[in-house]
Amino acid sequence: MDFSATPSGFRQRKLQPSMRLRTSPGDVPDGSQLFEDTSGAGPGAQGGYRNQPAGPQAAGLPGQSLLSDPMSNLAMAYGSSLASQGREMVDKNLDRFIPISRLKYYFAVDTVYVGKKLGLLVFPYMHENWEMSYQQDTPVAPRFDVNAPDLYIPAMSFITYILVAGLALGTQNRFSPELLGVQASSALVWLIMEVLVVLLSLYLVTVNTDLTTIDLLAFSGYKYVGMIVGVVAGLLFGKPAYYLSLLWCCVAIFVFMIRTLRLKLLSEAAAEGRLVRGARNQLRMYLTMSIAAAQPIFMYWLTYHLIR
Amino acid sequence: MAFTLYSLIQTAILCTNAVAVLHEERFLSKMGWGVEQGVGGFGDDPGIKAQILNLIRSVRTIMRVPLIIVNTACIILLLLFG
Numbered sequence: 001m002d003f004s005a006t007p008s009g010f011r012q013r014k015l016q017p018s019m020r021l022r023t024s025p026g027d028v029p030d031g032s033q034l035f036e037d038t039s040g041a042g043p044g045a046q047g048g049y050r051n052q053p054a055g056p057q058a059a060g061l062p063g064q065s066l067l068s069d070p071m072s073n074l075a076m077a078y079g080s081s082l083a084s085q086g087r088e089m090v091d092k093n094l095d096r097f098i099p100i101s102r103l104k105y106y107f108a109v110d111t112v113y114v115g116k117k118l119g120l121l122v123f124p125y126m127h128e129n130w131e132m133s134y135q136q137d138t139p140v141a142p143r144f145d146v147n148a149p150d151l152y153i154p155a156m157s158f159i160t161y162i163l164v165a166g167l168a169l170g171t172q173n174r175f176s177p178e179l180l181g182v183q184a185s186s187a188l189v190w191l192i193m194e195v196l197v198v199l200l201s202l203y204l205v206t207v208n209t210d211l212t213t214i215d216l217l218a219f220s221g222y223k224y225v226g227m228i229v230g231v232v233a234g235l236l237f238g239k240p241a242y243y244l245s246l247l248w249c250c251v252a253i254f255v256f257m258i259r260t261l262r263l264k265l266l267s268e269a270a271a272e273g274r275l276v277r278g279a280r281n282q283l284r285m286y287l288t289m290s291i292a293a294a295q296p297i298f299m300y301w302l303t304y305h306l307i308r
Numbered sequence: 309m310a311f312t313l314y315s316l317i318q319t320a321i322l323c324t325n326a327v328a329v330l331h332e333e334r335f336l337s338k339m340g341w342g343v344e345q346g347v348g349g350f351g352d353d354p355g356i357k358a359q360i361l362n363l364i365r366s367v368r369t370i371m372r373v374p375l376i377i378v379n380t381a382c383i384i385l386l387l388l389f390g
Contacts (some may be wrong), residue, residue: 182312185311185312185313186311186312188313189311189312189313189315189316190311192316193316203359203363204356204359204360204363205356205359283356
């Protein structure tokens, strides 16, 4: 095994394709922390804070027998230890079901990344290098690599889509507060079904990929950006603007998905553009195409009833 | 199309039930989808049919007991609340 540091993340991926790990923030070396430490003058601030709760207790006025009563002290100490025990248990069990430390990786974004990614989602034609960079076998956090998937943009655009849908329904006098919930659950159900179908088809075609479920969720959530652009254009400028902007965003998201998934799903040779014959590579190509083609279909399906 | 999360759960239960009732001897083997046809090639490329057969067999094995529980709960809830 060749462990020499190679600058190209592509080659590292070829050596160990099945050992992608997303480590918790504690393991990442200092040079590339997930989150910046923005607590100003940590020890000083904490020391100042700790002095204050001790103050009123020690200085207690003679009338405040509640605080100096040993029984209530005991009760407070017991209650706080119970609370911390409960919190430990909840943390431990919650981490088994929802990998919180891995989720943190997907939210390590900053403004520059969000801006670049939104531009990429609407205009992916000028971008040349679509590879994700790795740092010693772990993917780099999204704030350092514009190609890495994140969950911030999908989450925010999902919520914005629901609000914009409510706005669109309101301009047609079809709005009622329950409709917001209906729209939200409907879009969520379609998202979950899409992710499940993609997972099933990835299993059936036996693709050796390091795409995790959360990655697929992130990629499926990127289409909400295009939907918002289409609906807002339709609200502002009427139906032709809606169709035009939706068409633009559909093509953009199609190209974006193909270029992103090509590197992850197809074999090395096919991803570099050379034609590789063989039933398996063909199947993978069809799979990539259909995942990318499903995005415009969903985009139209979820927005056409909002613009009349 | 107003899909709710409840309809998603319903769909999931119905689909899992559908997969669970496929009988091994009476149906799958007759169609050429039995267990012995699934473990054909030992290369690194199992093929789609082998994957589907594996999936059906594992769903039937794993989900048998949870499905009994979930179906019983559904029956009771539907009887009570219509």
